[in-house]
Amino acid sequence: MSKVRTALVIGGGIAGPVVAAALHKAGLQATVYEAYPAASNGIGSALALAPNGLAALGIIDADAAVRAIALPITGTAISIAGKNIALPGLPNLPPLQMVDRGDLHRVLHDRSAAAGARFEYGKRLVGVEEGLEGITARFADGSTATADILIGADGVRSTVRTLIDPNAPKANYTGLLGFGGYVDADLHLEPGRMTFAFGARAYYLYWAVPDGRLAWGANLPAQNYLSLTEARAIPAQEWLHALRETYAGDTPGEMLAERTTAQSLEVLGAIHIMPPVPHWYRGRMVLVGDAVHAPSNSTGQGASLAIESAIQLARCLRDLPDASSAFAAYDALRRARVEKITKRGAKLNHAKTPAPLARKMMQLVMPIIFKAMNPEKTFGWEQRYTIDWEVPLEKSSTVSTSTP
Numbered sequence: 001m002s003k004v005r006t007a008l009v010i011g012g013g014i015a016g017p018v019v020a021a022a023l024h025k026a027g028l029q030a031t032v033y034e035a036y037p038a039a040s041n042g043i044g045s046a047l048a049l050a051p052n053g054l055a056a057l058g059i060i061d062a063d064a065a066v067r068a069i070a071l072p073i074t075g076t077a078i079s080i081a082g083k084n085i086a087l088p089g090l091p092n093l094p095p096l097q098m099v100d101r102g103d104l105h106r107v108l109h110d111r112s113a114a115a116g117a118r119f120e121y122g123k124r125l126v127g128v129e130e131g132l133e134g135i136t137a138r139f140a141d142g143s144t145a146t147a148d149i150l151i152g153a154d155g156v157r158s159t160v161r162t163l164i165d166p167n168a169p170k171a172n173y174t175g176l177l178g179f180g181g182y183v184d185a186d187l188h189l190e191p192g193r194m195t196f197a198f199g200a201r202a203y204y205l206y207w208a209v210p211d212g213r214l215a216w217g218a219n220l221p222a223q224n225y226l227s228l229t230e231a232r233a234i235p236a237q238e239w240l241h242a243l244r245e246t247y248a249g250d251t252p253g254e255m256l257a258e259r260t261t262a263q264s265l266e267v268l269g270a271i272h273i274m275p276p277v278p279h280w281y282r283g284r285m286v287l288v289g290d291a292v293h294a295p296s297n298s299t300g301q302g303a304s305l306a307i308e309s310a311i312q313l314a315r316c317l318r319d320l321p322d323a324s325s326a327f328a329a330y331d332a333l334r335r336a337r338v339e340k341i342t343k344r345g346a347k348l349n350h351a352k353t354p355a356p357l358a359r360k361m362m363q364l365v366m367p368i369i370f371k372a373m374n375p376e377k378t379f380g381w382e383q384r385y386t387i388d389w390e391v392p393l394e395k396s397s398t399v400s401t402s403t404p
């Protein structure tokens with residue numbers, strides 16, 4: 001049984017509410033401090049939860065509530081230079097679940113609060129003081145809070161990461177800006193059919209939703225880095241112009257860009273990828289989710305990995321005698337898996353931004369690669385991962401029972 005009884009969780013996105021709920025299940029107390037003023041902060045867009053993420057949510061009894069707000073993805077295809085190739089699924093696994101990010105935040109908040117976690121909004125962490133008896137967080141509004149440990153679930157531009165190690169790497173910009181939208185168009189696709197499309201100049205994806213519209217997400221190549229706030233300061237009409245130029249000639253990319261309106265365009269800002277972080281923890285502080293392992297949107301695993309790590313961190317804190325042994329076990333359980341998935345993300349990001357000649361080559365080679373792909377070998381180890389919550393960890397058991 002751990003000496004750690006209380007935790008400050010910084011960040012109320014995905015990892016934050018999940019780690020707080022799991023800590024309560026493990027018998028600890030957690031309070032979540034979120035910089036935004038409310039749970040559903042209007043950040044928009046949809047994201048896909050993989051079977052491994054849903055399985056981990058089952059441990060805090062949040063899977064059914066998430067499925068209730070989700071659209072199951074019943075089939076996927078890849079489209080290269082207009083040629084569609086169906087992607088085989090993995091047998092005996094439930095489908096990907098597409099959720100609205102704001103709805104997901106609300107469900108995770110409600111589940112976590114029902115488990116006993118407290119939430120405080122409008123609390124931006126700016127600094128910490130560590131002592132022998134605990135750690136005190138300082139917030140931008142001048143308030144403070146103290147507990148045994150502090151968990152940084154504060155996303156890809158984490159403040160806690162720098163408090164742990166001032167020399168910690170920053171997230172890399174992938175050279176892509178994210179956009180989302182819904183359009184009135186009927187391609188006679190069954191709801192839940194999703195296509196990953198490599199257009200003539202840029203990547204995008206689209207899927208049919210039950211109300212008859214099409215949802216789509218665009219990855220616009222852009223040399224200059226823009227934060228979410230900076231990207232949103234640019235008028236939507238300018239972004240629409242750029243999207244229409246980029247996807248001109250693509251089917252159905254051109255139509256998706258043409259029919260997206262300034263009101264329905266969701267501007268999501270720069271897409272990041274985290275290089276390996278040497279120090280996941282120090283003293284009473286530890287990182288979870290995108291703060292330590294953002295694999296980029298290309299993997300479709302960022303949120304699912306954040307959920308898995310949150311559960312495993314709580315499990316380590318439940319079973320190991322103190323913060324340092326729990327954090328060391330957590331690092332050992334998680335690092336190989338998340339770094340392997342991030343490497344896959346980096347490769348895919350390169351494929352989304354090739355030079356013109358490489359793009360031509362890609363159009364020839366990729367259909368052959370995808371047709372020959374063994375989905376079990378490529379995705380099985382990612383998506384079949386489960387956590388043995390009931391199995392206690394021992395101090396020496398720093399190696400995962402699941403293959404990384």
Ligand SMILES: Cc1cc2nc3c(=O)[nH]c(=O)nc-3n(C[C@H](O)[C@H](O)[C@H](O)COP(=O)(O)OP(=O)(O)OC[C@H]3O[C@@H](n4cnc5c(N)ncnc54)[C@H](O)[C@@H]3O)c2cc1C
Nearest residue numbers: 011013014015035048125154155178289290297301302303
């Ligand atoms: C365009 C795009 C599409 C994506 N699509 C997918 C997908 O389909 N599937 C998938 O699995 N993943 C996807 N991802 C990745 C996914 O969004 C992240 O992996 C996931 O949100 C990580 O959760 P998190 O809780 O670690 O971080 P976040 O969700 O970023 O939450 C961090 C929270 O911390 C708060 N915060 C930050 N700093 C402070 C501070 N100093 N004090 C207090 N609070 C703070 C923030 O306001 C935020 O609410 C996508 C990402 C992008 C950008």
